[in-house]
Amino acid sequence: MAYIEPAPIKDKENPLESMMERFNIAAEKLGLSDEVYNVLKNPAKQVIVSLPITMDNGKIQVFEGIRVIHSNILGPAKGGIRFAPDVHIDEVRALAAWMTWKCAVVDIPYGGGKGGVRCNPREMSKGEIERLVRAYTMAMIDVFGPDKDIPAPDMGTGPREMAWLMDEYSKAKGMTVSSVVTGKPLVLGGSLGRTEATGRGVMVSALAAMQKLKINPFQATCAVQGFGNVGSWAARLLEERGLKIVAISDHTGAFYNEKGVNIVEAIEYRDANGGNLEGFTGGEKMLDPADLLTLDVDVLVPAAVEDVITIHNVNDIKAKLIVEGANGPTSAKADAIINEKGIMAVPDILANAGGVTVSYFEWVQNRLGYKWTADRVNRRSDRIMKDAFDTVYQTSLKYEVPMRIAAYIVAIDKVAKTYTFRGGF
DSSP states (O other), X not given: OXXXXXXXXXXXXXXXXXXXXXXXXXXXXXXXXXXXXXXXXXXXXXXXXXXXXXXXXXXXXXXXXXXXXXXOSSSSEEEEXXXXXXXXXXXXXXXXXXXXXXXXXXXXXXXXXXXXXXXXXXXXXXXXXXXXXXXXXXXXTTTOBTTTEEEEEOTTOOHHHXXXXXXXXXXXXXXXXXXXXXXXXXXXXXXXXXXXXXXXXXHHHHHHHHHHXXXXXXXXXXXXXXXXXXXXXXXXXXXXXXXXEEEEEETTEEEEOTTOOOHHHHHHHHHXXXXXXXXXXXXXXXXXXXXXXXXXXXXXXXXXXXXXXXXXXXXXXXXXXXXXXXXXOBOGXXXXXXXXXXXXXXXXXXXXXHHHHHHHHHHHHHHHTOOOOHHHHHHHHHHHHHHHHHHHHHHHHHHTOOHHHHXXXXXXXXXXXXXXXXXXX
C-alpha cells in the first residue's frame, strides 16, 4: 500500500487555532522575545496560484493551488502536497507549521512546508491528475528545489504523482533532479523503509513510553483507530513486539476481538477487499466505531483523522497511554482533561515523525547517489525516534509539563536558537 503522510481534514475545530494554542503555551514557558515569537508564528511564504487544466471533455477547468513555507530557518522546507476538495489556506498553514515543529523535534535540518490543490482526484482521470500535477509543479518552479522546498505525498497523492513532479521539475532544469521530492517510487530513487516509516515511528514511541510507564508489552492491550498506511503498520509492528491488538477500525467500521485481532490477516483482507475492512470476520463489529476510543486498553493509537478525542469523549478514555499516529487527533480543549486523568499522550509531532525522518533519508541518498539497505534505514530511524522521545521526556520533567507541550518546547527552542545564531532578519 502506498505511503500517505498523515494529515488532518477540515473539521469542527480550526487546525491552525489548535496548533497555535499549544505553540503559545510553549512559547510562554520558554520566555520567547516578541521578535522571535512573531517570526515563528507567521509563515515565511504563502503562494496561491490558479491552474487552468484541459479536462478530458475538452473544457478548461481552473484549480486553486497552495504552497505554504512556514519556516526555512533550519534548512529547506519539507512537506506534502494534498489533493482534496476541502483544501483551504488555514489548514495548509497549520500543516506547514506542524512540519516545522516535527522536523525540529527529531533534529532533522528541515523547515516546514505544505501544499495543496483544491480538487477531487476520485472524480478525475489519470490524465487529468497528471496534467494538474505538472501544472502545479511549473507554477511552483521557483518555490521547489532540493535546497529550497522539498515536497512529498499527502492525502490524495502518492508515488505516481511524485514521479510526475520530479519529471516536470527535471525537464525545466534540463537534468534529472531526483532530490527535489521524496516519496517517489523505488526505481526513481525512493527509499526502502519509507512505506512503513510512520507506523514504525509510532511503534518506537509507544515502546519507549511503555518503558517509562512500566507497562509490559507482552501483557498489554492496544486499540488502533484507522487502518490505512500508518495505523496498519503501527498495529502490525506493535503486535510483533508482544502487544495484543484487541480493536481496529477504518471508515467502514470498528472490529473488536478480546483474544486479539490477527493483524496480518486483517491487512490481507483489507488489501483484497478494495482497501477497506467492511465484512472482516476476525473481530466482532462494534455498533458505534467511536467506542473504540473508550475501550479499556493500555495503549490507544488514534491514526485516522483529527479531532477524534474531544471534550465530548475524553472523560471516557480509559487507556493509560495515547500515541498519536494522525496529526491533531486530540483537540486542544481535551488536553487539560487528559493531563488531569494522568494519561501520557505522545504527541503527533513526535510520534508520527518517522515518516519525515525516512523522507530525509531518501533526500540524503539522492544527494549522495547511493542507496541504503532497509536494515540501515530502520536502524537509523529507530535511533532518531528513540533519541527524540528521550529528549522530549526529559524536557517534560524539567518544565513539569505534559509530553505535548514538552515537544513544542523542544521544537520551538531549537528553531528560536537557530534564528538567533543566524542573526535574525
